[in-house]
Amino acid sequence: ELRETITALLAPQATELSGKHIVITAGPTREAIDPVRYLSNHSSGKMGFALAAAAQRMGAQVTLIAGPVNLATPAGVLRVDVVSAAEMHTAALQAVENADIFIGCAAVADYRPEQVADNKIKKSNDGMQITLVRNPDILADVAALKKAPFTIGFAAETNDVAHYAQDKLARKKLNMIAANDVSDTSIGFNSEDNAMVLFWREANNTVQQQALARASKSAIAQQILQQAAKLLSNNQ
């Protein structure tokens, strides 16, 4: 009986997400300067992996595109490992072809070094200049597709969180954005907990918001997916 209870708890649930294909990016990307050095972003990948696990539990078919992280693949999830933003861009655009929802949770490096040295750059006594160029914008490119999935972005900000989040929602033509204040070390980055504000555009073009109080990343993930499922069914 206990075994049946556990099996039932672990088995995918029949929800609004049953059978939907959800593509999630997670973790940081690394942009090589040379074979030894790289540029990166703080990101443990925990939020994206929590979303993948929750989506799978809610009955979705999940593709998880992960940057370099130290996390186990959630059961039943298809994982694609990548390193750089360019690799993540390619993997994401390929994966979303028949996706219903795309969640860009990765902390993608906005910039990469213009040149990657084949050999380790020897240090000199002087300073050093690195010229960076913009990486492709995965979220904006997915949202701009003719058959774009319901696209959810994340905004990790240290200041003016609501302002930057709503700007990103509009500018990248996202369906929803989840914003959090990473200057609060009790949430975000390597923390087990998170607290977020969701912003989305209604059919009448007004922006609505919903605050998700501090909770485990797993609980936050479920609330984000429930809200997405609601909006997705309204859209259809």
Place this chain on the structure above:
Amino acid sequence: ELRETITALLAPQATELSGKHIVITAGPTREAIDPVRYLSNHSSGKMGFALAAAAQRMGAQVTLIAGPVNLATPAGVLRVDVVSAAEMHTAALQAVENADIFIGCAAVADYRPEQVADNKIKKSNDGMQITLVRNPDILADVAALKKAPFTIGFAAETNDVAHYAQDKLARKKLNMIAANDVSDTSIGFNSEDNAMVLFWREANNTVQQQALARASKSAIAQQILQQAAKLLSNNQ
């Protein structure tokens, strides 16, 4: 009986390193660009942690100064966690005050951004320039101390390995250097195995070398420490 055997195997051994104080740095350092972005080096920290575990098993008192890694602290080892090269420099110079051996195994970032932004830098459509300045040289500063410990460096190179390693041995006035070719992905970085060449200066100022064939990082660690113990007892 089995329990006694295991206890005996795990207990520190009486070796030339018994009672010696060994300070080891391990892992990468991270140099903040802003609260979200950073520069770093590839380094899992496995080699440094293997050295700490081996030194403890050989009876030494071990201080392990670790950059951001996902590794458990070896039993009986005092661990000090740091993030930046500047923090590692401070921790190392403090720890070596009564040390017999210093092993600089960390992949310390040679450069850090000249300025660290308090808030996340907003991206623009243009490129970006980062001006980097030199970090303090932990190995050279330890080796230059009036009461310098026996100082061992590491050289992770992608080309001309022996040349760069011997240059570093002389230039930083190290007692020994362990060199490896990180362009070979079967060893180094995140690998469980390693292969190295040790270089050291004899009393008559000739440079000697010893190749350590590919083996587990734990086995390589023990061979490095055995060679260090031999040279240390010759010096005294």
